[in-house]
Amino acid sequence: MGWSQTRYAPLPPVGRSTESDQSAETPDISASFDIPAVLRTVLVMDDELLRHGLMHVAAQLGAVRLVGDLQRGAGLVDRLRELAPELLVVGAEAGPDLPALLAELDPVPRVLAVIDGDDPRELALPLIRAGADGLVDRRSPSDELRAAFLRVIDGHHALDARSADTLIDELRAQAEPDYARLLTRREGEVLGLLTNGLDNRAIAGTLFISEATVKFHLHNVMDKFGVHNRAALVATVLRGHHV
Structure with a gap:
């Protein structure tokens, strides 16, 4: 979707004649801009404080439209089917249930997972294996959270700096006893x-x-x-x- 802007040449000074009968208006110049898709977004996490913080971050993004703020429990799949999210933001506690949850949704939304805890190393790889497209650590700065949101929205995988460090630690740990x-x-x-x-x-x-x-x-x-x-x-x- 683009927009057009008509530009005008300066008018000749009053009292002076022009040598030709040219129009003062130049041809239209159109500039096209890519406008990011606005994704229907649902948050699913048990930590109320974390949910509210992420809602504040997401609200600052023009590419996100929050349509649901849910907790795990009975009826979650039915509610998600009704809301039809294109982006699902989940807490780390959803990891074990994530594959089964995504299998119930059609189309499958993009997934951004938020990890926390004293040792997030135990959570990072399982969440990615479960279907997360991006990981962010709840302790990360808001600008990194926003950047991760936008990358997942654009169809890419995303890690903030803390999550990248966590994954490296976890992969290295696999070589340990x-x-x-x-x-x-x-x-x-x-x-x-x-x-x-x-x-x-x-x-x-x-x-x-x-x-x-x-x-x-x-x-x-x-x-x-x-x-x-x-x-x-x-x-x-x-x-x-x-x-």
Whole structure:
């Protein structure tokens, strides 16, 4: 869709005659501009504060028309069919249900997923495998969120800087020992320092956390490994075995 603008040549000064009977009006000059499609957009996430923040960001985009603000639950598929979204913005908690949800929608909308949590590494790849076209971290600046929105709207894949870092970390983690995938980032750090011979106080000082937090993480790690004391944990890790 374009628009035309007629430009006019300056009129000759009053009292002067022109040598020819030329029209003062020049030919029309048309300039065409690509106007982005305006996509029907629905937000599906449980975090009310996050929903409202994303609604504010999306409202600033001329390419988005918000038609729904939903939470997961009974009747979600029917409601989405009624709203017929072209862009679906989902929270990370929707990851496990996303493939089944998209399979129920025709046409399938583009999907932008918002990840959060202390260790988003556990969420990034599963969301992409589930069908997300773009990922953004809820802690990212609004300009990066807007840029990701626009790329997905234009039919591209999109990652903000935090999500890109998260994916790189997750891919690198796949080359680590199998047990590393059981652990959050912080649990892995605590375990690594423990196997290097540091006690709780030294671990706490290295990671700038309290000794109580160190004990909390070690308790979780031991549960995941199926052992009941530090010596057994270290021995299990050094042998390269885990439960």
